[in-house]
Amino acid sequence: MKALDLGLTVKARIWQDKPLYFPGHSRPAFYPVEDERIETILDNAKVGSVSKREVMIEILVPLGARFLYGCLGAIFEPNDSGKLVLKVSIATELERQLNTSLASSLDIVRIGITEEYAPSVTDGARLKFQEPGVRDILGSGEIYFNLGAFGEISSSRAFFHDLAYAVIEVIVRDQGRSYNIKPPLKKVLEQS
Numbered sequence: 001m002k003a004l005d006l007g008l009t010v011k012a013r014i015w016q017d018k019p020l021y022f023p024g025h026s027r028p029a030f031y032p033v034e035d036e037r038i039e040t041i042l043d044n045a046k047v048g049s050v051s052k053r054e055v056m057i058e059i060l061v062p063l064g065a066r067f068l069y070g071c072l073g074a075i076f077e078p079n080d081s082g083k084l085v086l087k088v089s090i091a092t093e094l095e096r097q098l099n100t101s102l103a104s105s106l107d108i109v110r111i112g113i114t115e116e117y118a119p120s121v122t123d124g125a126r127l128k129f130q131e132p133g134v135r136d137i138l139g140s141g142e143i144y145f146n147l148g149a150f151g152e153i154s155s156s157r158a159f160f161h162d163l164a165y166a167v168i169e170v171i172v173r174d175q176g177r178s179y180n181i182k183p184p185l186k187k188v189l190e191q192s
C-alpha cells in the first residue's frame with residue numbers, strides 16, 4: 001500500500017499487486033457476494049501484455065462543507081478464453097464496518113460495492129475500455145471488481161464511476177502509453 005498525502009485536502013491510498021488488506025486488518029478487503037454483474041467487453045480477444053494485476057484505490061476528497069469517499073479495487077486475471085469479461089461483485093448495504101478507512105472519523109464506512117454503485121462501476125470501466133488500445137493491452141481475461149468500501153453519506157455514483165475508470169487506468173498504465181485520467185482523481189493518480 002502506498003499512502004498519498006496531497007496537502008490539507010485530498011488523501012489517498014493505492015495498493016498495487018500486493019495483498020489488498022486495509023491497515024489494521026488481518027483479512028483482505030473482499031466481502032460476501034450477494035449478486036454479480038457479468039458483461040463481455042470484447043469477443044475474439046487475443047492474448048494481451050498484462051499479467052495478473054491487483055489494484056485498489058481509496059480516496060477522500062474534502063469539498064468545503066461536504067466530502068467524497070470511495071474505495072474500489074479489481075483483479076485482472078488473463079486467460080485464453082478469447083474474451084475480455086468484466087465482473088462486478090455486489091454486496092449488501094449492511095456489510096461489516098471499516099474503522100481504518102480514510103473517512104472513518106467522518107462517516108460510517110462499510111466494506112463492499114452495493115447494488116447502487118455497481119452500474120457506475122460498470123460504466124466507468126466500460127468508458128476506459130473504449131479508449132484506443134486499452135482492450136488490446138489487457139487482451140483475453142477477466143476483470144473482477146470485488147474489492148471496495150463506501151461511505152453511508154460520502155459516496156456517490158459519479159465518484160464510483162471515476163474510481164472504476166482510474167482502477168483500469170492503473171492496471172494498464174505500465175503496459176502502454178500514458179492515458180488521460182478524469183478529475184477528481186487526476187492529481188492522485190499522477191503521483192502514484
